Amino acid sequence: MRTKETLQKIYEGHRTLTAVLSLFIALSVVGIKALHAEDMSPESPEPVESKYLDEEKERWKGGPAFFESVEGVERIPVPSVADWKEKKVVSLPQGAVEFPELSSDPKNPNVDMISKEAWNIPYARFSYFGLSNRDIAWIMGQLHILFASFILGVPFFIIIAEILGWRSGDKKYERLAKETTKIVVVCYSLTALTGGFFLLVLITFYPSFMTWLFRGFKNLVSFWYPVLFIIETVFMYCYYYMWEPLDKMNKKWVHIILGILLNLSGIALLILINAPASFMLTPPTVEGSVLGIAGFGEWAWINNFSWWPLNLHRLLGNFTYGGFIVAFIGAYMYLMSKNDEERAYYDWQGYLGNTIGLGFIFPLPAVGYIYAHELYQYDASIGMYIMSDRLSMFMLVQAVLIGFLFIGSNYYIWVSTKRIEGAQKYLLGMKYTYILMFVCAAIWFVPRHFFATMLLEPGMVPAAMAKDAYLAATELPGELAFMALMKAKNTAATVLIFLTLLNFIFYRIAVKKGTIEYGKINPVSQFTLIFLAFSSTWLMGLMGAIRELARKNYHVYRVFKDMTPDAYTPTLQHTGMVVTSVTLIFFAILCFIIWMQLKLPKSASAETKNSGEG
Amino acid sequence: MKLQWDSLLKHGWVKKFIVYIIGAMVMTALTNKAGFPRLFIVIFNVYAFACFLFYVIIDLPAMRKLTGLRAFVYLIATFALFSGLYSGVAAFLPQFNPEFELEEIRKPPVNLSALSGPEAIKAGEAVYNKNKCANCHKFKGTGTSMRGPHFDLVQIGLNDEKWLKEGIVNPRKDAAKGFEDQKSKTAMPTYFGEDISEDEMGALLAFLKTGWSKENMPVRGKEDVGPMVRWDEDTEMIAMGKETYEGNLYPGLNCSVCHGKDGISIMQGARDLRDPNSISKRPGKDGKKLKDWTDADWFDSVANGIPKTPMMPWLEQYPPRAIWLAVVYAKQFSKSKGK
Numbered sequence: 004m005r006t007k008e009t010l011q012k013i014y015e016g017h018r019t020l021t022a023v024l025s026l027f028i029a030l031s032v033v034g035i036k037a038l039h040a041e042d043m044s045p046e047s048p049e050p051v052e053s054k055y056l057d058e059e060k061e062r063w064k065g066g067p068a069f070f071e072s073v074e075g076v077e078r079i080p081v082p083s084v085a086d087w088k089e090k091k092v093v094s095l096p097q098g099a100v101e102f103p104e105l106s107s108d109p110k111n112p113n114v115d116m117i118s119k120e121a122w123n124i125p126y127a128r129f130s131y132f133g134l135s136n137r138d139i140a141w142i143m144g145q146l147h148i149l150f151a152s153f154i155l156g157v158p159f160f161i162i163i164a165e166i167l168g169w170r171s172g173d174k175k176y177e178r179l180a181k182e183t184t185k186i187v188v189v190c191y192s193l194t195a196l197t198g199g200f201f202l203l204v205l206i207t208f209y210p211s212f213m214t215w216l217f218r219g220f221k222n223l224v225s226f227w228y229p230v231l232f233i234i235e236t237v238f239m240y241c242y243y244y245m246w247e248p249l250d251k252m253n254k255k256w257v258h259i260i261l262g263i264l265l266n267l268s269g270i271a272l273l274i275l276i277n278a279p280a281s282f283m284l285t286p287p288t289v290e291g292s293v294l295g296i297a298g299f300g301e302w303a304w305i306n307n308f309s310w311w312p313l314n315l316h317r318l319l320g321n322f323t324y325g326g327f328i329v330a331f332i333g334a335y336m337y338l339m340s341k342n343d344e345e346r347a348y349y350d351w352q353g354y355l356g357n358t359i360g361l362g363f364i365f366p367l368p369a370v371g372y373i374y375a376h377e378l379y380q381y382d383a384s385i386g387m388y389i390m391s392d393r394l395s396m397f398m399l400v401q402a403v404l405i406g407f408l409f410i411g412s413n414y415y416i417w418v419s420t421k422r423i424e425g426a427q428k429y430l431l432g433m434k435y436t437y438i439l440m441f442v443c444a445a446i447w448f449v450p451r452h453f454f455a456t457m458l459l460e461p462g463m464v465p466a467a468m469a470k471d472a473y474l475a476a477t478e479l480p481g482e483l484a485f486m487a488l489m490k491a492k493n494t495a496a497t498v499l500i501f502l503t504l505l506n507f508i509f510y511r512i513a514v515k516k517g518t519i520e521y522g523k524i525n526p527v528s529q530f531t532l533i534f535l536a537f538s539s540t541w542l543m544g545l546m547g548a549i550r551e552l553a554r555k556n557y558h559v560y561r562v563f564k565d566m567t568p569d570a571y572t573p574t575l576q577h578t579g580m581v582v583t584s585v586t587l588i589f590f591a592i593l594c595f596i597i598w599m600q601l602k603l604p605k606s607a608s609a610e611t612k613n614s615g616e617g
Numbered sequence: 618m619k620l621q622w623d624s625l626l627k628h629g630w631v632k633k634f635i636v637y638i639i640g641a642m643v644m645t646a647l648t649n650k651a652g653f654p655r656l657f658i659v660i661f662n663v664y665a666f667a668c669f670l671f672y673v674i675i676d677l678p679a680m681r682k683l684t685g686l687r688a689f690v691y692l693i694a695t696f697a698l699f700s701g702l703y704s705g706v707a708a709f710l711p712q713f714n715p716e717f718e719l720e721e722i723r724k725p726p727v728n729l730s731a732l733s734g735p736e737a738i739k740a741g742e743a744v745y746n747k748n749k750c751a752n753c754h755k756f757k758g759t760g761t762s763m764r765g766p767h768f769d770l771v772q773i774g775l776n777d778e779k780w781l782k783e784g785i786v787n788p789r790k791d792a793a794k795g796f797e798d799q800k801s802k803t804a805m806p807t808y809f810g811e812d813i814s815e816d817e818m819g820a821l822l823a824f825l826k827t828g829w830s831k832e833n834m835p836v837r838g839k840e841d842v843g844p845m846v847r848w849d850e851d852t853e854m855i856a857m858g859k860e861t862y863e864g865n866l867y868p869g870l871n872c873s874v875c876h877g878k879d880g881i882s883i884m885q886g887a888r889d890l891r892d893p894n895s896i897s898k899r900p901g902k903d904g905k906k907l908k909d910w911t912d913a914d915w916f917d918s919v920a921n922g923i924p925k926t927p928m929m930p931w932l933e934q935y936p937p938r939a940i941w942l943a944v945v946y947a948k949q950f951s952k953s954k955g956k
Contacts, residue, residue, distance in 0.1 A: 291807025338688035383764075383804040387752050391762070393718070396710045403706055410671065417675055434675075441668035445661055451761075453656055455713040457752045458759055462714055478761070480652050525679035530695050537699050556722055561808055570722055571715040579707025583700045590696060 126567050129207065136208040137569035138581060141551075143204050145544050145585045147197035152317075152543065153190045153593075155269045156325020157183060160359055162262040169255050179352055181246065183329060185600040186593075188243050191236070193592065209567075212558045219297065219304050220279055231272050238265040270318065277313050278305040283559050284550065285309040285381045293562050308381040312374040319363050319370050324539055326360025331536035332597055334529035339602050341609075347522030353532045354419060354521075360535065361412050361507060368405075368496045372489075378553070385553050385560070392457040393572045397549050399450055400575065404542040406444030409499050411535050413440065416503075416510045418528040422520065426513035433509070436502045443502075446495040451487040452478035455575065540589060544582035552578075630673045637669035721747050727817045734823070741824025744817045753804060756828060763840045764804050766793045770845060772835040774828035775938040781822055786810030794846075795839030829937050831920060834912040834944075849945045858946030867939045870931065872947060880950030886926055890950040899923050907951055915944045 129136055161180045168176025206213050217224045242261045249258040285308040287299050296304075333352030340346045379386035388394060417433055420426045454463050454477055464473040479487055554560045556570035564570075573581075641662055648658050683691055724747070727740045745751070753765035756773070766773070771793070773781070783790065788805035796802065813821065829835075837854070838845040848854040857866065863878060864871025877883045880890035888895050893908035899918055910918075920932035920940045932940055 288808075292811060293808070294811060335692070338683060338692060339685075341684060380803060382806050382808075384749065384752065384806050387749075387762075387764075392749070392752060393713060396712070399710055400703070400707055404703070414671070414675065434672075437671060437675075438668060441664055441671070445664040448660065448664070449657065453711055455711045457749065457762070460713060460717050463711075476654050477656055478654065479657065480654075483652060526683055527680045530691065533692065533695050534699060537696065538703075541699075541703055556718075561812065571718045572713075574712045574715060575710055576708040576712055579704045582707075583704045587696060587700055594692075 128568075135569050136567065137573075140201070140204050140208055141548070141581055142585055142588075143197060143201040145547060145582070146589060147194065147201045148547060149540060149543070149585070149589045150190050150194040150197055151273075152321045152324050153328060154187055154194050155273055156321035156323070157187050157190075157328060158262070158266050158269060158325075159322055160325045160329050160356070161187065162259070162266055163359070164355075165262060166259060169259065175348065175351060178348070179329075179355070182601055183332065184243055184246075186332060186596055188239070189596045189600060190593075191239055195232075195236075209558070212563060212565075215563065216279060216283075216559075220282075220301060222301055223275060223278060223305065228272070228275055231268060231275060235265065235268040235272055238268055273317060273321070274314050277317060278307070278310055281309040281313045282307045284385065284554055285378070286559050286562050296562055309374065309377055312370075312377040316367075316370045316374045319367055320543065323360050323363040323367055324543060326356050326358070326363060327532075327536045327539045328356070328593075330354075330356025330360060330532040331593075332356070332601075334532035334536075335594060335597050336601060337529045338526070339598075343522050345605075347520075350521040350524050350528075353529060357412065357415055357532060357535065360539070361503070364408065364412070365500050365504060368500065372493070382560075387457070388555060389549060389553050391451065393455065394549050394552060395450060395457075396455045396575045397545065397552075397578065399448060400545060400579070401542065401549075402444070402448040404538055404545070406441075406447060408535065408538050408542070409503055410437070410440055410444065411531055411538065413437065413503055413506055415528055415531045415535070416506050418525050418531065420510050420513050422524045423513045423517040424520075425517040429509045429513050433506050436506060440499060440502055443495040443499045446486065447492055447499075449479070449486045449491070451484060537586065537590065541582055541586045544585055545578070548578050548582060629676050633669060633672050637665065637672075641665045727814070727820050737820050737823045738827055739824075740817075741820035741822065744813065744821040745824055748809065748813065748821075764801070766796065767840055767845075768825070768828050769830075770836050770840075772829040772941075774826045775835060775936070775941065777936070778822045778826070781825055782818060785813070785818070785821070794837040801839070831916045831937065832913045835941055848941060849948050854942070854945055855949060858942045858944075858949075861939055861942040862946040866942070867935055870935050870939055870943065872943050875927065876947070880947075887928075890947055893951040895951075898926065912944075915948060916940060919943055919947070 129139070131139060134142070161183050164176045164183070165180040168174065168180065238261060242258070242265050245261065246258060249255065282304050286293055286296055287303045287307050289295075289299075330353045333349045333354075333356055337346050337349035337353060340349060375386060375389070378389075390398060413433075413436070417430070420429055420433065452474075456463075459470065459473070464470050468476075485491060552572050555572070556565050557563060558565050644661060644665060645658055648661055653661075724743070727744060742757075745756070750756070751760035751762075753762050754760055754768050755762070755770075756768035758769075776784075786809060788807060788809075789802055792802045834847045834849055836845040836847050837851055848858070860866040861870065862872045862876075864873065875882065875887035876890050877887075882889045888907070890907075893906065895907040897903065897905040897907070897910070897914070897918070899914075902914060905914065918928070920930060920937070922928045922930035931943070
């Protein structure tokens with residue numbers, strides 16, 4: 004309480020705030036410089052005695068034999084390859100079991116998990132609407148994941164709302180939980196249907212690979228996943244259909260337990276399916292080698308390097324997404340409502356959804372950073388491919404989207420605060436933070452260079468320009484390169500989060516101290532909520548594409564090569580079109596579901612009421 | 618005129634626009650002075666303009682209530698606006714041509730036995746590019762990253778093939794000088810031994826072996842951590858140079874036999890390496906004092922020898938690495954008495 008008052012005092016005196024913010028900017032700049040300076044510190048001198056001497060002696064003791072292959076001034080010999088015939092012997096990890104029904108092929112221990120006949124199924128292009136096989140699989144996969152994320156993120160929101168309603172006695176929460184569940188039930192079916200579609204597409208387009216993958220994840224795919232899916236479905240329908248009866252029997256707690264079980268089974272399902280998803284990018288290795296991966300055992304495949312980082316990232320991401328989607332439902336219904344009472348309710352729903360979405364977005368950059376860090380640890384070249392090579396421009400779009408998400412969220416806070424009576428004093432302080440947010444968003448965006456690959460490729464330099472001149476025009480000079488490094492990005496992200504949190508805290512203080520009248524908000528706020536839901540969905544699509552494309556031309560990185568004509572990394576332009584199309588399809592379906600489940604019954608009941616009165 | 622200004626300034630956006638213009642000018646001047654390329658300055662200005670728009674938008678009067686079809690049209694327009702914006706940003710940013718990647722994917726594997734020396738080196742360059750070595754190493758003028766050793770500066774070709782191959786196949790065993798930290802140590806993938814075929818490896822090594830210079834002293838260290846240390850200023854390399862100079866490292870290569878262990882010549886005609894004013898007798902370099910010798914002069918005199926003197930062309934028998942190591946120590950005698 005005391006802290007809040009202190010913060011409030013600071014906020015009220017905008018001069019003090021200016022000073023605080025200036026100090027913050029100065030500290031940030033000093034911080035970045037200090038971090039940079041750390042890199043520039045001179046190294047300590049090495050001792051004269053060193054292991055290198057012995058190694059050098061050992062290395063050259065071959066005498067004349069060594070010199071035979073040494074490059075002379077003019078001649079350039081072809082090195083002998085005789086010494087490199089021996090291959091590393093890979094020992095299986097403890098507890099790993101070979102697939103007993105498979106014979107091993109010493110030439111390629113990874114591909115012999117299926118019969119040669121199955122292996123040699125020729126590639127065939129199935130073209131619909133001019134799309135490639137990969138595009139079709141991509142669209143179906145992403146659509147499925149959007150619905151799957153919905154039915155994971157939103158039930159989490161629902162159960163929180165139901166518990167809050169139960170404890171506080173506020174009927175609004177109960178209504179929110181009930182209405183949103185109506186949407187979830189339909190989305191649940193769509194998740195299964197799009198998932199089935201996706202699976203059929205994968206089996207048709209990539210038969211060899213899917214057989215290989217499913218054989219590796221045999222217990223997960225043939226038992227655990229379908230069983231858990233059935234369990235979740237049972238909980239889902241119990242939760243939905245037993246709501247009224249359990250309420251009437253005064254057994255709310257049973258219903259809440261059902262909701263918790265629904266959420267737990269959903270989370271377990273996500274964790275399970277993340278195993279093949281993460282395995283494809285970071286398959287298990289023994290001392291860096293993937294040789295003999297078929298014999299590592301299913302648990303080694305599941306418990307791969309990026310499984311838990313991905314679980315954590317997706318889980319938090321889904322909760323954020325769930326919050327923004329609930330806010331979207333509120334905004335959609337607000338716009339479609341015909342009376343003030345309904346508007347007031349959906350305005351409140353939008354506020355609550357945004358609060359949850361924002362709450363989970365704060366740790367998201369940190370969790371994303373951990374995930375990326377783990378990928379670097381597994382194989383730095385994956386990280387480089389994402390951050391500095393063919394996917395680097397994709398990350399610039401991510402920077403734009405994140406900037407938009409934070410600034411959009413703050414705009415919603417601004418508009419929300421504006422309608423609170425007695426909250427004007429807080430607005431003045433908020434205003435000062437926005438400029439800094441734009442600075443941070445710009446820093447997050449700054450790339451090392453403005454071309455789409457690590458090194459220039461033919462055709463990138465305009466014909467009328469020399470390569471050096473082009474580089475000078477598109478690349479940060481060495482002394483400013485730190486602006487493109489994670490140190491600068493992390494500082495910008497931290498400041499963005501800090502400022503948003505600050506604005507949010509003062510918004511909460513304004514809500515508590517002032518008088519808030521739901522429904523009287525500027526309608527532009529509802530479009531902001533729609534924008535936030537659209538942007539977070541688009542961002543999910545983009546980041547998912549980046550994760551998948553980081554495997555380069557492999558189905559399973561370094562293990563199973565993609566031999567189809569779609570093995571290349573698509574352009575950002577193409578990716579943008581696919582992600583936009585899927586996002587639009589998703590929202591079109593969602594709008595229809597909301598209309599069908601919420602709006603239509605309300606209109607029908609209003610009609611009945613009117614005709615009854617008439 | 619004054620009245621018009623007053624009425625204009627009553628509009629909040631005009632004041633904001635003036636502040637924006639001033640701010641944008643200051644930012645442009647500062648970023649320009651800091652050395653940002655023009656393209657980056659344009660991007661900063663785009664953000665500044667977006668910031669100005671944001672400040673205008675937050676003070677706009679409230680939107681009027683929307684219902685029914687009108688609300689629906691606005692909803693569709695919102696989707697259209699942001700679909701266009703995000704697709705537009707994705708299309709506007711620099712693109713690559715996937716054909717180049719496809720070309721790499723389609724390339725047939727290297728068959729070393731069918732290639733002669735220069736062709737093997739060329740094939741090795743292709744292997745180098747295919748495996749994206751330039752993502753971390755600068756070599757032959759390509760690459761911008763400082764993640765791995767700068768092959769031109771460290772003169773990677775001075776090393777023997779076994780050592781080079783070990784560095785590729787088992788990169789975490791022994792980190793290069795300046796790259797001992799955990800991050801740098803784990804940056805190099807460990808799978809090249811599996812991914813690169815024997816023939817490709819041969820070609821790659823042939824290419825790497827071309828990376829040495831007879832003009833400049835090799836260096837060690839990491840560019841962005843501190844100044845890279847020349848071998849003749851690097852205590853470890855000086856120690857190794859001493860062993861070379863004294864004949865302990867390369868059998869048959871022993872400078873001290875003629876020039877003495879302390880640089881004092883012990884053979885008729887051998888140069889006194891302590892004397893910085895000693896005159897060169899090499900063809901074309903007549904009269905050049907020892908203290909004015911460049912790295913190239915030093916290398917040349919050891920590698921190619923001095924005609925009509927016992928100083929033989931050592932490069933005919935020993936690798937360039939041995940020549941540089943001998944030079945490193947030979948230079949030390951006259952250093953303190955130099956210029």
